[in-house]
Amino acid sequence: MSFHESRTSTLAPDGRRAGIVMGLRSTRDAKQFALATTTRRWVIGSGHSCDVVLEDPYVSTVHCILERRPGGALIVRDKGSRNGTNVDGNVVEGAELRVGSYLTIGCTTLVAVAGPGTNEESALATLRGHDPVFRATIDHALRAAQTDCNILVIGETGTGKDLIARAVHEASRRSAGKFVPVNCGGIPRELIGSELFGHEKGAFTGAHAERDGYFVEAHGGTLFLDEIGELPIELQPHLLRALETRRVRRVGGAQERPVDVRIVAATNRLEGLGCESSRLRLDLYHRLATVVLALPPLRERMGDLVELVEHMLDEAAPEHGRKVVTEAGWKALVTAPWPGNIRELRHAIARAVALGGMDLGPADFFPELRFGTRTPLLGVQGDQLLPYQAMMRGAMEQALATHGSIRAAASHLGMAKSTFADKARAWGLLPRSKLRLPTAKLAR
Numbered sequence: 379m380s381f382h383e384s385r386t387s388t389l390a391p392d393g394r395r396a397g398i399v400m401g402l403r404s405t406r407d408a409k410q411f412a413l414a415t416t417t418r419r420w421v422i423g424s425g426h427s428c429d430v431v432l433e434d435p436y437v438s439t440v441h442c443i444l445e446r447r448p449g450g451a452l453i454v455r456d457k458g459s460r461n462g463t464n465v466d467g468n469v470v471e472g473a474e475l476r477v478g479s480y481l482t483i484g485c486t487t488l489v490a491v492a493g494p495g496t497n498e499e500s501a502l503a504t505l506r507g508h509d510p511v512f513r514a515t516i517d518h519a520l521r522a523a524q525t526d527c528n529i530l531v532i533g534e535t536g537t538g539k540d541l542i543a544r545a546v547h548e549a550s551r552r553s554a555g556k557f558v559p560v561n562c563g564g565i566p567r568e569l570i571g572s573e574l575f576g577h578e579k580g581a582f583t584g585a586h587a588e589r590d591g592y593f594v595e596a597h598g599g600t601l602f603l604d605e606i607g608e609l610p611i612e613l614q615p616h617l618l619r620a621l622e623t624r625r626v627r628r629v630g631g632a633q634e635r636p637v638d639v640r641i642v643a644a645t646n647r648l649e650g651l652g653c654e655s656s657r658l659r660l661d662l663y664h665r666l667a668t669v670v671l672a673l674p675p676l677r678e679r680m681g682d683l684v685e686l687v688e689h690m691l692d693e694a695a696p697e698h699g700r701k702v703v704t705e706a707g708w709k710a711l712v713t714a715p716w717p718g719n720i721r722e723l724r725h726a727i728a729r730a731v732a733l734g735g736m737d738l739g740p741a742d743f744f745p746e747l748r749f750g751t752r753t754p755l756l757g758v759q760g761d762q763l764l765p766y767q768a769m770m771r772g773a774m775e776q777a778l779a780t781h782g783s784i785r786a787a788a789s790h791l792g793m794a795k796s797t798f799a800d801k802a803r804a805w806g807l808l809p810r811s812k813l814r815l816p817t818a819k820l821a822r
Contacts, residue, residue, distance in 0.1 A: 581630025
């Protein structure tokens with residue numbers, strides 16, 4: 379077997395620290411080679427035209443290349459070098475280079491290092507859970523990330539709309555650009571135009587200097603318009619024009635300038651969405667909703683509760699010790715309505731860990747239980763569907779009409795067939811001939 383035939387084609391991740399590689403450091407002389415996120419490709423070798431030049435007689439003129447993938451991952455590929463490329467003791471043709479990995483080229487060893495603040499967990503890794511509807515939404519988000527189409531994320535407060543938006547950015551070709559989040563509900567009404575599009579000096583009282591708006595700041599990246607439903611109705615046509623023309627004009631300015639941004643918007647105002655009665659103009663809705671991602675509320679994905687709680691307890695363990703939820707505590711968590719969803723759950727866990735003992739019971743998560751003021755659990759009024767359920771029912775009804783069978787419709791929506799059948803039966807979507815399923819499949 380020749381040397382090249384003995385190489386491995388890939389190297390699986392081996393538990394190296396999470397984070398984005400921002401540089402290489404020589405173990406011989408501590409020389410640093412920066413790897414900016416705005417660059418996509420570096421050539422490493424002994425040739426003077428290489429991006430990373432190594433003075434080593436055992437390094438080929440063009441030895442290997444580094445490629446930055448969407449999301450920030452760094453891939454090293456050998457370019458037919460004389461002495462091969464080695465990552466963590468493995469000779470490779472191609473491999474992911476993670477923070478802390480050792481890249482050996484000739485007699486030179488380089489360690490992959492992260493820049494300040496780059497060890498943060500990716501948004502995709504933060505989105506935990508195995509609920510089929512939730513995972514289907516993430517899958518659709520990652521597919522949409524490969525395009526430049528606008529995305530509208532809908533869901534109740536606290537469901538993770540900001541994380542989905544960030545995951546789309548990290549998985550897109552714009553990941554090297556900026557991710558600019560904007561809370562449309564937190565900007566004073568009179569300053570929204572200035573914040574979004576910028577202003578000229580003297581355009582209004584207090585405009586002492588010119589400034590660029592969020593559109594220009596996000597040029598080449600992603601602009602996340604959170605709580606888009608809070609945008610005043612009279613200002614929505616200006617946003618619509620910017621989306622249609624991809625050009626913006628500063629407040630008080632005479633000229634427009636082009637911008638290259640990807641728009642991800644989000645709203646928790648689901649009442650009448652896509653209709654004339656909505657607080658979001660119909661034409662703006664259709665411009666934003668090229669792809670719609672619906673995040674289920676926590677009460678719709680109770681199967682993920684244990685995973686979410688255990689992870690939150692693990693995060694708090696270094697400071698407070700590893701605490702345990704009692705059986706009564708789990709029962710209280712499972713039966714709670716969670717109107718604030720994952721955000722409310724995180725606050726409840728943080729409060730219990732900080733103030734409770736090593737065994738966490740109902741009163742640690744819900745202090746109001748001590749005073750008998752707990753609100754009713756799972757308070758859905760009669761048979762009325764929640765906004766998310768109504769939207770899901772509509773999607774299921776459309777999928778059934780389009781694809782004709784439960785199996786095909788469930789596959790289209792990324793749901794398990796049994797889950798689809800259960801919901802379709804409960805919501806009256808199936809004709810009588812399709813309701814004769816085995817009792818075991820209808821059991822929850």
